[in-house]
Amino acid sequence: MTERTGISRRGLFGAAGAAVATGVAGYAAHSALATDKSQASGDDGPVEFHGVHQAGITTPVQDRLHFAAFDVTTTKREELIGLLKEWTAAAALLTAGRDIGQYGAVNGPDEAPPEDTGEAVGLPPARLTITVGFGPSLFDDRFGLKAKRPKALVDLPHFIGDDLEEARSYGDIAVQACSDDPQVAVHAIRNLARIGFGRVAVRYSQLGFGRTSSTSRAQATPRNLFGFKDGTNNLKLEDADKLEQQLWVQPEDGPEWMVGGSYLVSRRIRMHIETWDRTSLGEQEGVIGRGKGTGAPLGKADEFDAIDFTAKNSDGEPKVPTDSHVRLAHPQFNNGAELLRRGYNFVDGSDGLGRLDAGLFFLAYQRDPRKQFIPIQTRLAKNDKMNEYIHHVGSAIFACPPGVQPGGFWGDKLFT
Numbered sequence: 047m048t049e050r051t052g053i054s055r056r057g058l059f060g061a062a063g064a065a066v067a068t069g070v071a072g073y074a075a076h077s078a079l080a081t082d083k084s085q086a087s088g089d090d091g092p093v094e095f096h097g098v099h100q101a102g103i104t105t106p107v108q109d110r111l112h113f114a115a116f117d118v119t120t121t122k123r124e125e126l127i128g129l130l131k132e133w134t135a136a137a138a139l140l141t142a143g144r145d146i147g148q149y150g151a152v153n154g155p156d157e158a159p160p161e162d163t164g165e166a167v168g169l170p171p172a173r174l175t176i177t178v179g180f181g182p183s184l185f186d187d188r189f190g191l192k193a194k195r196p197k198a199l200v201d202l203p204h205f206i207g208d209d210l211e212e213a214r215s216y217g218d219i220a221v222q223a224c225s226d227d228p229q230v231a232v233h234a235i236r237n238l239a240r241i242g243f244g245r246v247a248v249r250y251s252q253l254g255f256g257r258t259s260s261t262s263r264a265q266a267t268p269r270n271l272f273g274f275k276d277g278t279n280n281l282k283l284e285d286a287d288k289l290e291q292q293l294w295v296q297p298e299d300g301p302e303w304m305v306g307g308s309y310l311v312s313r314r315i316r317m318h319i320e321t322w323d324r325t326s327l328g329e330q331e332g333v334i335g336r337g338k339g340t341g342a343p344l345g346k347a348d349e350f351d352a353i354d355f356t357a358k359n360s361d362g363e364p365k366v367p368t369d370s371h372v373r374l375a376h377p378q379f380n381n382g383a384e385l386l387r388r389g390y391n392f393v394d395g396s397d398g399l400g401r402l403d404a405g406l407f408f409l410a411y412q413r414d415p416r417k418q419f420i421p422i423q424t425r426l427a428k429n430d431k432m433n434e435y436i437h438h439v440g441s442a443i444f445a446c447p448p449g450v451q452p453g454g455f456w457g458d459k460l461f462t
């Protein structure tokens with residue numbers, strides 16, 4: 047497997063490039079870029095790629111997303127394994143803020159296409175994480191993986207109101223690239239797709255421009271396109287015990303190759319923001335079950351106050367309505383089940399009917415979707431008042447293996 051030989055995008059002009067005579071002028075031009083920090087904001091450093099768990103799950107949610115689902119087009123198991131090895135090597139470089147390949151974007155021979163597409167030259171790592179998952183369809187007969195399919199990797203049932211588009215659903219392999227810089231996230235997916243040419247094809251991809259949750263108490267809670275704080279009662283990386291209970295696959299769960307991994311459910315959810323925007327503030331708050339300004343549970347003052355489901359208004363009705371989103375999704379009414387949500391807002395142009403194609407690309411990680419996403423969504427699909435303003439148009443589920451150890455590759459234990 048390729049070692050970390052890639053060229054630093056910011057210190058592009060050191061020893062590695064000196065041996066290559068071509069493109070010397072290019073070095074100077076990019077060197078100027080490399081010292082220009084104007085494109086960076088906040089902590090623009092790298093996130094460690096290797097570890098017990100994959101990065102990009104509990105990592106404090108970055109601002110931008112490029113998500114892609116791939117269909118595997120080769121039928122050869124060895125080619126699939128080769129691809130995962132190449133992807134892993136490339137991802138270790140990309141997340142470190144380095145060009146991929148030996149020569150990167152601008153140091154290779156004139157006669158060949160550059161190994162790296164180049165649009166991230168001069169940009170910092172911008173906390174890029176790349177997270178991979180395997181869909182149920184990868185465990186069909188093609189690659190001898192049938193017996194290795196985890197029991198928890200179920201085909202999601204049809205939920206009431208589902209209006210799924212095949213072309214925006216499912217997929218053999220998911221790649222979630224998150225970064226604080228949209229160009230860095232897009233560069234990652236583009237280069238992985240390019241490496242995969244002839245072995246995988248992009249089935250669909252989704253850009254997300256604003257995070258809709260926080261996965262750390264150090265992060266402020268962002269707002270979704272309904273204008274509400276989203277992610278208040280999310281699983282947070284500081285809650286180590288809860289993460290073992292609710293997020294990471296445990297040895298007793300099996301299969302062995304998934305221990306330390308997690309299951310990802312993605313849902314492309316259209317939000318009818320034009321209708322929402324004509325709805326009164328009181329109605330909006332009743333739909334969510336929280337105040338729009340503070341994010342506090344109805345009847346409470348602070349965002350992080352506990353929700354009191356027994357509190358009543360003077361008319362005897364619950365302050366947090368029985369059909370409100372937070373009531374129906376709360377662990378108290380779902381057998382204790384929780385999710386680690388790290389979804390993103392999207393606006394993908396308009397729908398031809400005078401409405402924005404806007405919504406939430408919902409991403410939720412969990413230990414077992416049979417006990418978490420499926421029962422929660424079943425409840426929401428039946429009773430959630432929010433259903434008047436949303437509909438689900440894309441859906442997928444993936445088994446995300448544990449983290450990669452140095453010298454290993456994504457899903458290596460699956461293929462042993």
Ligand SMILES: C=CC1=C(C)c2cc3[nH]c(cc4nc(cc5[nH]c(cc1n2)c(C)c5CCC(=O)O)C(CCC(=O)O)=C4C)c(C)c3C=C
Pocket residue numbers: 270272274275276277278279280313315316317334336371372375376377384385405406408419422423426436
């Ligand atoms: C099946 C799981 C969920 C889907 C699908 C979902 C869609 C969805 N949610 C919002 C906005 C908010 N959700 C909030 C809380 C919340 N949502 C879920 C699950 C799903 N949401 C859970 C488990 C929770 C936490 C409930 C709790 O424990 O209190 C909130 C409130 C703030 C917060 O706690 O995060 C908002 C706002 C939208 C707009 C949406 C689909 C478009």
Ligand SMILES: [Fe+2]
Pocket residue numbers: 371375
């Ligand atoms: Fe929600």
